[in-house]
Amino acid sequence: xTILEKDIDKLCALARLGLDADERSAARTDLERMIAMAxxxxxxxxxxxxxxAHPLDATARLRADEVTEAVDRxxxxxxxxxxxxxLYLVPRVIE
Amino acid sequence: MSDFRTLxxxxxxxxxxxxxSVELTRDVLSAIADAKSLNAFITVVDExxxxxxxxxxxxxxxxxxxxxTGIPIAYKDIFCTRGVRTTCGSRMLANFVxxxxxxxxxxxxxxxxxxxxxxxxxxxxxGSSNETSYFGPVHNPHxxxxxxxxxxxxxxxxxxxxxxxxxxxxxxxxxxRQPAAFTGVSGLKPTYGRxxxxxxxxxxxxxDQGGPIARSVRDLEVLFGVAxxxxxxxxxxxxxxxxxxxxxxxxxxxxxxxxxxxxxxxDRRVAASLDTARRWxxxxxxxxxxxxxxxxxxxxPTYYVVASAEASTNLSRYDGVRYGHRCEAPQDLEDLYLRxxxxxxxxxxxxxxxxxxxxxxxxYFDAYYLKAQRVRRLIRDEFVRTFADVDVLLTPTTPGVAFxxxxxxxxxxxxxxxxxTVGASLAGLPAxxxxxxxxxxxxxxxxxxxxxxxxxxxxxxxxxxxxxxDWHTRRPGRKP
Numbered sequence: 001x002t003i004l005e006k007d008i009d010k011l012c013a014l015a016r017l018g019l020d021a022d023e024r025s026a027a028r029t030d031l032e033r034m035i036a037m038a039x040x041x042x043x044x045x046x047x048x049x050x051x052x053a054h055p056l057d058a059t060a061r062l063r064a065d066e067v068t069e070a071v072d073r074x075x076x077x078x079x080x081x082x083x084x085x086x087l088y089l090v091p092r093v094i095e
Numbered sequence: 096m097s098d099f100r101t102l103x104x105x106x107x108x109x110x111x112x113x114x115x116s117v118e119l120t121r122d123v124l125s126a127i128a129d130a131k132s133l134n135a136f137i138t139v140v141d142e143x144x145x146x147x148x149x150x151x152x153x154x155x156x157x158x159x160x161x162x163x164t165g166i167p168i169a170y171k172d173i174f175c176t177r178g179v180r181t182t183c184g185s186r187m188l189a190n191f192v193x194x195x196x197x198x199x200x201x202x203x204x205x206x207x208x209x210x211x212x213x214x215x216x217x218x219x220x221x222g223s224s225n226e227t228s229y230f231g232p233v234h235n236p237h238x239x240x241x242x243x244x245x246x247x248x249x250x251x252x253x254x255x256x257x258x259x260x261x262x263x264x265x266x267x268x269x270x271x272r273q274p275a276a277f278t279g280v281s282g283l284k285p286t287y288g289r290x291x292x293x294x295x296x297x298x299x300x301x302x303d304q305g306g307p308i309a310r311s312v313r314d315l316e317v318l319f320g321v322a323x324x325x326x327x328x329x330x331x332x333x334x335x336x337x338x339x340x341x342x343x344x345x346x347x348x349x350x351x352x353x354x355x356x357x358x359x360x361x362d363r364r365v366a367a368s369l370d371t372a373r374r375w376x377x378x379x380x381x382x383x384x385x386x387x388x389x390x391x392x393x394x395x396p397t398y399y400v401v402a403s404a405e406a407s408t409n410l411s412r413y414d415g416v417r418y419g420h421r422c423e424a425p426q427d428l429e430d431l432y433l434r435x436x437x438x439x440x441x442x443x444x445x446x447x448x449x450x451x452x453x454x455x456x457x458x459y460f461d462a463y464y465l466k467a468q469r470v471r472r473l474i475r476d477e478f479v480r481t482f483a484d485v486d487v488l489l490t491p492t493t494p495g496v497a498f499x500x501x502x503x504x505x506x507x508x509x510x511x512x513x514x515x516t517v518g519a520s521l522a523g524l525p526a527x528x529x530x531x532x533x534x535x536x537x538x539x540x541x542x543x544x545x546x547x548x549x550x551x552x553x554x555x556x557x558x559x560x561x562x563x564x565d566w567h568t569r570r571p572g573r574k575p
Contacts, residue, residue, distance in 0.1 A: 055523025
């Protein structure tokens with residue numbers, strides 16, 4: 001599998017990641033080698049095998065539809081880089 | 096002064112009144128300060144620890160002490176601690192102070208344990224050498240030029256250096272077991288779901304499992320007793336009650352040696368240590384047989400596909416808006432996301448996010464992610480079938496002993512460190528590493544893997560071995 005510059009561009013856009021020049025030159029080779037390593041699984045016969053998402057095949061546990069935790073907005077927003085009047089601030093999206 | 100007593104021993108000293116928790120905590124804090132060059136800790140909380148120690152001494156005086164009351168321990172910096180910075184070894188969370196405690200931390204607090212600090216780790220638990228930490232590498236107490244393993248490298252180094260009596264770590268593909276092996280201590284990755292993931296910063300949610308690192312199997316058993324149990328706040332927490340009993344004596348144990356693991360073990364001296372351990376189990380009356388796990392050779396690619404996919408999803412939450420690193424003067428929302436993430440994450444984390452993004456993207460999802468989940472079932476099923484014939488599996492923990500810092504710069508080569516540990520992770524099985532030998536002045540670890548919820552079988556085998564051998568008592572600077 002050859003990874004092209006445009007593949008890296010697309011992945012970076014999907015993952016919202018930017019790479020510096022050093023990281024970028026390594027990224028193609030690293031990803032090609034990661035994928036080459038991953039390709040080993042293609043040879044395993046998995047016909048009829050159901051994908052395993054949870055090692056004990058457990059399914060999501062349901063709980064009663066009741067409020068169990070109060071949201072302490074002040075405490076949570078104390079962690080935020082930028083807030084104003086109880087709102088998280090981001091650059092303007094709609095002009 | 097470093098203190099190499101086991102947790103069980105120091106609990107007896109507290110019970111006997113020969114030392115108080117405050118005195119013990121002062122000694123531990125002073126040892127940590129003297130061992131700064133190991134870089135085992137990211138944050139040390141002196142005042143908070145002494146306050147907890149005073150409360151613990153009062154509790155003991157009232158006759159209300161539990162097994163870990165008053166004992167100084169540390170947490171890998173992946174466990175959220177209310178009011179105490181939790182960095183996950185990343186610039187992204189370098190200033191993150193959680194508003195709540197992880198369930199593990201709550202449980203140890205309720206039992207009266209004393210938290211002395213947060214230990215260094217590979218960034219977001221991605222690494223096998225502790226070299227990917229934003230806060231610098233941890234040094235192996237047995238040889239400061241070597242790595243302590245990872246990702247729970249700070250936890251293992253702190254226990255091995257006599258800085259704390261125990262530390263909690265997490266294990267996604269070997270992150271408790273491999274550093275335990277490299278530093279000559281004992282480490283347990285319990286069954287998936289046995290210890291709550293609530294408040295543990297997520298890496299790969301179908302694999303992540305917290306567990307203890309300590310100086311003996313008896314200590315692991317005590318710590319497991321405190322930490323394990325159902326937690327409604329973790330949606331994958333196991334509802335099965337914890338059974339503390341050991342059900343089989345050592346001479347009734349059937350121990351399997353997976354031939355693929357031993358065939359992949361290149362280091363003859365490590366193999367010789369394992370062989371000595373095998374003979375000990377035979378002489379102790381256990382039945383030792385060869386078994387086969389044919390899909391062992393695809394465990395690493397399966398693991399790295401699953402873990403990277405889950406990591407890319409989990410780490411999408413870091414957006415520079417609600418918490419974590421935010422870039423300066425973003426031009427627009429996209430720029431805010433992109434630059435905050437690019438500055439906040441290190442190289443290995445970016446590598447895994449990109450790999451996960453690739454295997455989850457249109458056109459590749461079936462060939463990689465779904466395929467890996469199918470292979471994962473085959474791997475899980477062959478372990479489960481094997482446990483119909485044996486009680487535990489005995490394997491090497493690592494391909495060799497601790498390597499020099501900087502010696503493994505190729506990421507794919509680094510991933511091979513996990514060759515013997517990822518199988519149990521994919522299958523969700525409990526697995527423990529304990530010291531079983533010594534090569535070039537460095538400890539060798541053996542891994543014991545049990546069936547789902549079979550931690551007590553690991554305690555039986557490991558404790559019997561440690562009662563008869565002294566590998567786990569060897570300390571840095573005291574060569575055999």
